[in-house]
Amino acid sequence: MTKILHRTIGTTFPNAVSGDGVFITDDDGRSYLDGSGGAAVSCLGHNHPEVLDAMKVQMGRISYAHTSFFTTDVAERLAEQLVELAPDGLDYVYLVSGGSEAVEAALKMARQYFVEIGQPHRRHIIARRQSYHGNTIGALATGGNAWRRAQFKPILPETHHVSPCYAYRDLRVGETHEAYAERLAAELEDKVLELGEDKVMAFVAEPVVGATLGAVGPVANYLKRVRQVCDKYGILLILDEVMCGMGRTGTIFAMEQEGVVADLVTIAKGLGGGFQPIGAVLLSEKIYRAFADGSGLFQHGHTYIGHPIAAAAASKVVEIISRPEMMANVAKMGDRLQAGLDEALGQSPYVGDIRGRGLFRGVEIVADKDTKQPFDSARKMHSRIKKEAMRRGLLCYPMGGTIDGVHGDHVLLAPPYIIRPEQIDLIVDRLSDAI
């Protein structure tokens, strides 16, 4: 009998004993193609020799040094690499241990920033419905998934939500993408005015929505219009790239494709590539300066921030993903994945939409293609697809609640960037078979 409180109690899980490249093997000798990199984490696959070496070297030097006493050259180097790769305007890095921690830190930075500059009245957070920003209290409050929030709502801080940019379901008949972006920007502006034009501190969004919608990117100009609304009212823009960042969509940061730079950017998952838990917040000079010239302190911290082994792993991951051939493979394999899925599933009566960018692809499952009607949630299509895919030796990331937190199903694919053409084809075959 297990002594672990597993997430889904009563489920029997296979025992993963080894990993090699895009494959995981269990103790029965069954091999699984990791088509989702866990949850968009293992961007370089399993057991990447260069990352393992970097970690071993660091373990032989020093494994832990508390940041109230020391910095380490590996953490400093990682921060430099990230700033170097980030768009201009993101000049500093705060290291944490994962995605939720990154979101919490970004929210507290936003709040402290306004306190430091003498605007303590700014306290509201606006995010989007159908979003996921983590499971800790502040991150959960920020996320807009009704189902996840339901039982915890009484203990969550107050947050506000507007519509996501989700053209497949929300674009009106005859509406252009430009008009749609305009409509969403107007909704955000209305929400700001409703809360008070100098009362909002931050707007939070994922550039390409992962877990809750299944690789849904914004229409052209949407994020630019959001940025304009934020600027007009002095609101900080927090882009959550925990899932879509670190090369997942074909550029190191997903926001690069939108021509937008946030004030704060959260990253995690692919940053550590699954080798170590790590996350980070990238912040602008403006925010850093407010702290430096103000109290001289960011009033926040965790025991494991800047962990040397995590930093060594992440530094090597970042070095590898920033090699030109790596993003070229993401683009090429991403196109192959999309084309393969289009061909295998495009005509399926149960597939409403196939979308995404780079090696971040989503398949939306419907009961009726014309009306986009989802399956009855009681049928749990997403968990059945997950099970069927696993039986066929494929790990993918299906989720329910695509439409409103309860109804709708989608499958997210996020394989390692080292994937080869024949392995992409295997994902397509196994997934379409499972569906």
Ligand code: PMP
């Ligand atoms: N933000 C986004 C966009 C995420 O996808 C996730 C994890 N799925 C998180 C935050 C939280 O990250 P973690 O699970 O590492 O706390």
